[in-house]
Amino acid sequence: MSRTITLAVIPGDGIGPEVVTEAIKVLDAVAVGANLTVAKTTYHLGAARYLETGDVLSDEDLASISTNDAILLGAVGGAPGDSRIPAGIIERGLLLKLRFSLDQFVNLRPTRVFPGVVSPLAHPGDVDFIVVREGTEGPYVGNGGVLRQGTSAEIANELSINTAYGVERVVRYAFELAAKRDRKLLTLVHKTNVLVNAGSLWSRIVDAVAAEYPQVTVNYLHVDAATIFFVTNPSRFDVIVTDNLFGDILTDLAAAISGGIGLAASGNINPTNTFPSMFEPVHGSAPDIAGQQKADPTAAILSVALLLEHFGYTEAAAVVNAAVTEDLAARGASVRSTSQIGDAIVARLSS
Amino acid sequence: MSRTITLAVIPGDGIGPEVVTEAIKVLDAVAVGANLTVAKTTYHLGAARYLETGDVLSDEDLASISTNDAILLGAVGGAPGDSRIPAGIIERGLLLKLRFSLDQFVNLRPTRVFPGVVSPLAHPGDVDFIVVREGTEGPYVGNGGVLRQGTSAEIANELSINTAYGVERVVRYAFELAAKRDRKLLTLVHKTNVLVNAGSLWSRIVDAVAAEYPQVTVNYLHVDAATIFFVTNPSRFDVIVTDNLFGDILTDLAAAISGGIGLAASGNINPTNTFPSMFEPVHGSAPDIAGQQKADPTAAILSVALLLEHFGYTEAAAVVNAAVTEDLAARGASVRSTSQIGDAIVARLSS
Ligand SMILES: CC(C)[C@H](C(=O)O)[C@@H](O)C(=O)O
Ligand SMILES: CC(C)[C@H](C(=O)O)[C@@H](O)C(=O)O
Numbered sequence: 001m002s003r004t005i006t007l008a009v010i011p012g013d014g015i016g017p018e019v020v021t022e023a024i025k026v027l028d029a030v031a032v033g034a035n036l037t038v039a040k041t042t043y044h045l046g047a048a049r050y051l052e053t054g055d056v057l058s059d060e061d062l063a064s065i066s067t068n069d070a071i072l073l074g075a076v077g078g079a080p081g082d083s084r085i086p087a088g089i090i091e092r093g094l095l096l097k098l099r100f101s102l103d104q105f106v107n108l109r110p111t112r113v114f115p116g117v118v119s120p121l122a123h124p125g126d127v128d129f130i131v132v133r134e135g136t137e138g139p140y141v142g143n144g145g146v147l148r149q150g151t152s153a154e155i156a157n158e159l160s161i162n163t164a165y166g167v168e169r170v171v172r173y174a175f176e177l178a179a180k181r182d183r184k185l186l187t188l189v190h191k192t193n194v195l196v197n198a199g200s201l202w203s204r205i206v207d208a209v210a211a212e213y214p215q216v217t218v219n220y221l222h223v224d225a226a227t228i229f230f231v232t233n234p235s236r237f238d239v240i241v242t243d244n245l246f247g248d249i250l251t252d253l254a255a256a257i258s259g260g261i262g263l264a265a266s267g268n269i270n271p272t273n274t275f276p277s278m279f280e281p282v283h284g285s286a287p288d289i290a291g292q293q294k295a296d297p298t299a300a301i302l303s304v305a306l307l308l309e310h311f312g313y314t315e316a317a318a319v320v321n322a323a324v325t326e327d328l329a330a331r332g333a334s335v336r337s338t339s340q341i342g343d344a345i346v347a348r349l350s351s
Numbered sequence: 352m353s354r355t356i357t358l359a360v361i362p363g364d365g366i367g368p369e370v371v372t373e374a375i376k377v378l379d380a381v382a383v384g385a386n387l388t389v390a391k392t393t394y395h396l397g398a399a400r401y402l403e404t405g406d407v408l409s410d411e412d413l414a415s416i417s418t419n420d421a422i423l424l425g426a427v428g429g430a431p432g433d434s435r436i437p438a439g440i441i442e443r444g445l446l447l448k449l450r451f452s453l454d455q456f457v458n459l460r461p462t463r464v465f466p467g468v469v470s471p472l473a474h475p476g477d478v479d480f481i482v483v484r485e486g487t488e489g490p491y492v493g494n495g496g497v498l499r500q501g502t503s504a505e506i507a508n509e510l511s512i513n514t515a516y517g518v519e520r521v522v523r524y525a526f527e528l529a530a531k532r533d534r535k536l537l538t539l540v541h542k543t544n545v546l547v548n549a550g551s552l553w554s555r556i557v558d559a560v561a562a563e564y565p566q567v568t569v570n571y572l573h574v575d576a577a578t579i580f581f582v583t584n585p586s587r588f589d590v591i592v593t594d595n596l597f598g599d600i601l602t603d604l605a606a607a608i609s610g611g612i613g614l615a616a617s618g619n620i621n622p623t624n625t626f627p628s629m630f631e632p633v634h635g636s637a638p639d640i641a642g643q644q645k646a647d648p649t650a651a652i653l654s655v656a657l658l659l660e661h662f663g664y665t666e667a668a669a670v671v672n673a674a675v676t677e678d679l680a681a682r683g684a685s686v687r688s689t690s691q692i693g694d695a696i697v698a699r700l701s702s
Contacts, residue, residue: 087544088550096545120474144511146552151515155514156513156549156551158546158548158549159508160508160509161506163505168503192439194442194596196438196443198495200507224604228603228604230607253581
């Protein structure tokens with residue numbers, strides 16, 4: 001059965017357009033065999049657009065993006081310290097606005113140490129876990145405020161909002177995922193000994209949902225202790241469920257220990273498909289190497305695999321993952337351009 | 352000139368009493384040569400005391416502790432998941448209550464990879480940095496709340512409060528410290544692109560104070576990116592200044608990459624000496640190995656060095672650090688009891 005998926009493509013800034021080009025190359029190549037047509041619309045959004053027009057994300061663009069089945073995003077953000085771009089304006093106004101407006105409450109971030117990839121850890125072991133990061137609550141809600149700004153009496157507040165509604169749905173998703181995996185092990189990461197209100201909510205909901213999944217083993221780690229195990233024994237993790245901010249921190253650390261942010265894929269999932277889900281590499285726009293064909297498109301390509309998985313193209317996703325795995329294993333010390341890596345992965349799709 | 356320092360000793364729970372015994376052994380041994388008398392008062396506080404009496408920290412105990420010049424704390428906290436101890440009650444009611452009541456706004460946590468110590472990193476490099484963690488603000492203020500608890504409409508909030516008053520004083524401390532060090536490099540870690548209110552306050556204050564310290568090089572990292580560098584290039588750091596929660600997370604990670612939480616010392620400093628400062632190992636009470644002489648007292652002993660430093664006994668502090676460094680270098684795979692390690696370090700003090 002043939003099907004068309006409409007895809008909003010946001011190449012973004014820096015290396016974003018380069019990695020997205022390769023991701024789409026792979027998506028188009030694998031789509032043929034899957035009897036899938038991907039109808040793309042490109043949206044020029046990000047720091048560059050903001051500097052040109054002053055627009056971050058207009059209501060029209062958001063409405064138009066929302067009509068698509070999915071979104072592929074490269075990376076957004078200007079040069080660090082560019083004083084023309086207020087701190088957070090692109091992140092809050094574009095990236096987080098999409099995640100929140102499109103109710104992408106599951107931020108899915110798998111971590112593997114692929115064969116052939118060098119981890120900075122001396123003994124990484126067999127690392128294969130996935131972080132289920134809550135995507136629409138916590139300290140990311142943007143409900144803070146400031147009083148007496150610029151004076152010696154300034155007070156700047158940040159509010160972390162956590163709801164039973166929001167926590168339960170992401171926790172359920174994490175249990176479903178854990179139940180499908182070999183080890184069936186779920187780790188809640190929070191800071192329940194200090195953030196007692198939010199921590200208590202997360203703990204109680206995990207306990208309650210756990211009763212429905214007797215086959216899943218549940219444990220708990222404080223976020224500080226979790227970072228220790230990420231470097232001393234990352235193979236102990238299977239599925240981690242956590243808050244938006246802790247998930248942000250842990251997934252960068254996960255990317256680092258598994259051999260690089262250049263390999264870390266993510267899906268911002270709206271599991272009910274009320275709105276499009278968004279797939280994006282975890283890395284940033286890396287303006288310092290932009291336009292030089294130096295970026296590794298692997299994370300963007302692995303994000304395409306998550307997209308295929310999301311739409312039920314499990315086999316096509318597996319083909320992409322396998323091609324990436326083979327390519328990584330064969331890499332060695334070779335230096336290839338962004339498009340050479342994309343081409344090499346495409347070439348491996350058919351094998 | 353002879354001097355007496357009054358010291359409140361809180362051995363606490365689990366391995367706390369064992370490591371404190373060794374720390375005091377070292378302190379007493381080094382005090383002789385420094386012409387220093389340490390007058391100790393022991394306070395039995397922690398999870399065990401709570402289970403016995405229902406008390407966490409009474410006003411009387413707090414008032415009595417406050418009359419001392421300093422505090423030495425082992426570790427507090429009961430067995431994980433002990434349902435008789437509500438989450439956070441010991442942490443919030445004792446440890447954080449001391450830090451906040453005694454206005455210990457500088458939480459000082461040095462990280463070194465000592466010669467002979469095995470880091471989990473393949474190539475740790477020359478690691479020698481210090482985290483200046485804010486100790487009295489941020490998400491630790493305990494100003495959150497909960498609505499409709501236990502219902503499907505529950506909302507649990509956590510508030511992070513950040514003031515110009517609180518940020519400026521810890522930032523100034525960090526600049527002073529950086530100015531005294533060889534590399535004179537200060538890294539602010541925050542999440543300014545998401546936590547825009549608190550982030551803006553921290554950034555502006557760092558920029559303002561930086562103008563007074565032209566000899567200090569300043570840079571900035573988002574907390575997620577900082578975790579990457581902790582594992583890929585920790586030797587890039589010199590002094591890190593950061594918020595209470597980010598500091599909590601980063602210092603456990605720092606302990607891990609430098610070869611273990613058993614070596615991580617900390618000082619909760621009140622630089623104005625209005626109230627006593629508190630010295631404690633970063634590790635927890637580790638109930639699983641308590642009472643078995645298996646705990647490494649090194650972090651507690653290094654915390655004594657921070658105490659000596661705090662009171663201006665720079666030479667005595669250096670003697671303790673040197674003895675620990677020698678002991679670590681000579682350790683190899685030997686298994687020694689807690690007190691054997693303490694004795695060995697004492698024996699090296701005079702050399
Ligand atoms: C760019 C930033 C807003 C974003 C986040 O904090 O979520 C990024 O770090 C990520 O992890 O996707
Ligand atoms: C026990 C806990 C409250 C404490 C903290 O979060 O500060 C600990 O993790 C630390 O780092 O000293």
